[in-house]
Amino acid sequence: MKNSILYVLFLTAAFFSCENSDDTVFEETADVRLNAALASYEKQLVEAPSGWNAVIYPAGGGSYGFHFKFNNQNRVVMYSDFADASAATAKESSYRLKALQTPSLIFDTYSYLHVLSDPESDVNGGDLGEGLKSDFEFSIFPDSVKTDVITLVGRKNKSRLVLTRANEAQATAYTNGSVAKSLLFNNIAKYQTYFKRITLGGVTYEITVNQQDRVIKLTWLSGTTGNTFTTEYYFGPAGLTFVKPLVNGSQTITGFTNFTWNANTVQLGFSGAGANTVVTTAIKPLAVDLAASRRWWQKPVDSGGEWRSEFGFHVNGVDDAFKVKDLVSGKDEFAFYIYQPAVDPDYDVFAPVFYIEEEEKLDLVYGHAPGRPTFVADGRVIFPEWGSLGTVPKPGPAASSAALLFDPSGFYLIQTSEDTYDMVSAKDAKAWITWE
């Protein structure tokens, strides 16, 4: 036993040799190659005379257009389509290339790019502590670095950033304010009517815009069949740009350009697919989802629970027009409005719900009882007044909300996601409530 330990030890010693050649498959050391790679990436970024157009796709959703101009002093000048000011005025900040786990591009002081990542929710409308889940440190992978296109991946959230070498005209579009002018499109939110239409090359589209998530939905009819197309969008030298183009027969729409906005007449105009259009309003959907209202009513009946609305009705351009958020019951504050179908064989419940803080529970104090709704063949739903529950303060937010609900023109239900609907007044489409 003792000897065998010795043999093992000697054996180990025998394996060592004094040859110390460091032959590797590479001619240079990893550090030399790493430094060369960092230098070449920086050179490529700097030596684009008109800078780079960029689109970032934050992990939190959406797509945002940028323009970067890098210099060899670790400085970068940028524009961003996030807001009017950042599209019109350049901001200078710093960047550096650094070897982390991979060669990385770091925007290392605050810039328009960081606005998307900022954890302060009032900066970007994202969640407190998270922002829009975007990035400002990016890994560089050699196989995604081409002469004119560089695709980068965010180190924290894996957002994608695509840089495309800009030409002089594109750089000028930023400096002369024409990209900023494209943001006139955002005025589409100032139309008071829910349904908006455009006509391009003889095709009428209903256009629905979600500015927070940067999503455009286009709906059109072929015969009587409704078709829908949804894309994310951003603003750049080519105006409003669809992330994926719409190909509709012979027509291809890649985005919109040449924006005009008249605040007095509330009229937005632009071009798309080579044609000019103005945004017009409609009081009903282009393609009515005939089964939507019944589906909306049935869902809580089948799954239990009720529809909730945090803000009540939006009317004539005013969110929470009846100020339901200001409702109180004693010292209990308003929590949300509910619509609960089939509470009773005879009636449903439409009522504000209050939150009792000490007991941490919800309380129904008063409300309205619509009778069983009428589902009209044209897709509308009409709520008849059956009665009320408790003592509803009159006049007041609840009384006003109910008066609108019982409007004899009824409502269209627009399904906006798996679990959300907008209920839009069929009278003029200027009033709606979001159910979730």
Added chain:
Amino acid sequence: MTMILLRTISKLFFAALILTATLTSCKEEEIGEVDDISGLGGDTWVPGPIDKWIMDSLTIPYNISAKYKWDQFEFGNITKTLVPPDEAQVVPLLSTIKKAWTLPYVQEAGEVFYNKYSPKFFVLSGSNEYNAEGSVTLGTAEGGRKVILYGTNLFKIKGMAGYNPAEDSSFVKDWFLHTIHHEFGHILHQTVLYPVEYKNITKSLYQGGNWINWSDEDARRDGFVTAYSSLNFDEDFVEMIAMMLTEGKAGFDKIVNSIPEGTSPRGVTKAQAQASLRQKEAIVVAYYKNTWKIDFYSLQKRVRGSMNKLF
């Protein structure tokens, strides 16, 4: 038995010696191209006006450096979402700290004292750090050397766009200046401990981790200057330093005098609470005098005086 064991050991030892000799005889000629290791010696960039300001105003006189360019690994919790500071905020923030912390200590206690004990490395985050339970991290200090300050982009003093005296002066006072005076207090008492009598003043009333459920007003009724003071002796001591310096003498007197009549839920009367705070004040003042040869009230005047010029 013992003999055999000894022999075994000696043989093993001998073998090990030979082995060592064999190994060391393989001499490495060189260790490679060390001077080319990327990032060795820290990040580099083309220095700008901010770098020059930090060099001239903090590094040369006080051997303090400040990192304002993003480096994820300076921040303890890499899962948090933070953003770097806006360059326009860096000099205003650092010069405020210099005016309301560095200069008062240097003027009162001298450069030798300040350069010996001050933390040497500041790291700035542009945003706050939000914690899951809803709280916000204002600043952290590590080992008396490194201080992280959050919320740089939210910092505003007189003369900056959008300055709102009602909100911003208390934000700067309660966040940035309170934090740095608090952390420096820790460095001082970790160097020379305060008199043990301090611990006896409100000994039975410390809350430990439960401090978070108390308001400052509640804590003052028990003789603590802030709720955080009631965590433990050391925090109590440095909270006293930070509050007395940033509030000034008049501000501190106001805090003591504002304790309401009656007995606190823990059985402390108004007079007892006020007496506790006054005893703590006296020990802090004596500690500065006896240990550091610093006139605390003069220091307090300088700190508060410089703050009055900022807001």
